[in-house]
Amino acid sequence: MRTSPVRARLAAAGATFRERHGVEVVSCLADREAEYRAVRDAVALTDFSFVQKYRVPEEKGIDFLDALLAGNVAKIRFGRVLHTFLADPDGFIVADCYAANNDAELIFLCESVLPDAALQAQLEAAGATAAGAEDLTANHGLFSLDGFRAWEVVKEIFGADVLGLPYLSIEVYPFAGQTVRLFRSGKTSEFGYLLLAPEVVVPELFDTLAKSIAKREGRICGVDIHDDLRLEGRFFNLHAEGQRVRDPLALGLQWMIDFDKQPFVGGEAIKRRRAEGLKRKIVGVATEPGGEALQTGARIFHEGQPVAEVVASCHSFVLGHRLGLALFPQELAYSGLSFRVAASEGPAVRTISMPPIMPKSLTVKLDEM
Amino acid sequence: MGTVSSAPNAVTVSQAIARRARVIQVFKDELIRRLNLPYTPDDLHEDVSLLGSGLGLDSLDALEIVLCIESCFQIKVPDDSIAVLRSINTVVDFVLQQQDQKRGVA
Secondary structure (H helix, E strand, O other): OEOOOOHHHHHHOOOEEEEEOOEEEEEEOOOHHHHHHHHHHOOEEEEOOOOEEEEEEHHHHHHHHHOOEOOOHHHOOOOEEEEEEEEOOOOOEEEEEEEEEEOOEEEEEEEEOOOHHHHHHHHHHOOHHHHOOEEOOOOEEEEEEEOOOHHHHHHHHHOHHHHHOOOOEEEEEEEOOEEEEEEEEOOOOOOEEEEEEEHHHHHHHHHHHHHHHHOOOOEEEOOHHHHHHHHHHOOOOOOOHHHHOOOOOOOOOHHHOOOOOOOOOOHHHHHHHHHHOOOEEEEEEEEOOOOOOOOOOOEEEEOOEEEEEEEEEEEEOOOOEEEEEEEEEHHHOOOOOEEEEOOOOOOEEEEEOOOOOOOHHHHOOHHHO | OOOOOOOHHHHHHHHHHHHHHHHHHHHHHHHHHHHOOOOOHHHOOOOOEOEOOOOOEOHHHHHHHHHHHHHHHOOOOOOOOOOHHHEHHHHHHHHHHHHHHHHOOO
16 A cells, blocks of 8 residues: 655654555544644645656647546646546546646646556556656655645745745745645635655655644644535535546536547546436535534435435534535525425525635735735 | 425425526526636536636636626626625525615515
């Protein structure tokens, strides 16, 4: 099983580990609310080295990735990042992906449900070797910095010009004699950065980041809290709703797809389902405080009949009640309606407009810092 | 909707859906037309983020969205409208709220 390049440091910090799709990840280091508050109020450092990482020369990489991914890789401008997905031949999502145009190279980050060997086989079948794709997974680390004060950390380490990076962009910075690729990204609604670093500087980078976040009342966090943060921000989560609803159309991910581009893996199946019309889709749901019945897997009732299923859920510390996503039939998939959860006479649940929170980061203008 | 019945709640649900669906349809059609988006209305999930992630629209697009809302629904969008413009659903919530206020509905 693949483990983190900073496993010893994480273990010393109190990490709880678990296996996910053939890779060891950190579940958490503290209680859930402490990790949640670190992101919403300060800054969190999370080891994302479990993500599969590739470098492809631009010359052949565009055609290779364009034939693989649902989004249009050929249209990624220099310095920008495309958020899209990788599907299986039946058009069901197997990876949540970033593809970045970094001058002469394309960087491909893949948060997948496929073990490394299975993903590698899928890429090989699509021509990875011929395209010159280089697997960086084992020899690079990836750290996620998220939070209201995340920008302060990257500014301190890489300089003030980091603040000018737009959302979904990539830039390279020197660090300890090596090159760190920095993604301005994030799926928490707060400021977010991904730092891709060669293994030779990974421990030093981790220590530097940990020291910087500590000065700002930040924390090292696990991946579990990211499930809650993604749900609150209505960012797609492959490991939550993406596991129960694998159809990108029902998940509302049409924005990740270029329906007019050249064929891509699973594209024909997706287009066929699109032509048949959307039958079900996910909608945000919420209970009143204490509505613990809103749990993943619970059924939602309308007029005594089950009509939907909860496919992701969490407790929102900001809102003070449970939140979820439920898969509804199209005719009931509207915000502002009342239903029952868990039983036909169960607790009340209402469909809501997402995202339901207003993150602090939206109140900060980085270009004025 | 196939589940309309004589039960009071069902009628309320049906009416609420019909009203919301009308606003959604008008807004989506106009959004696609004004911004020349390569999608059908069905492709646009109501929770899709308008700015940043999701549709990835920029500040000029945001201005166009404000004009779109104001011309389609004859309502004024406040200058600090970032909370309104987060998703199609947040826009629709705002439109329905403004329509209720105009009609004097609590």
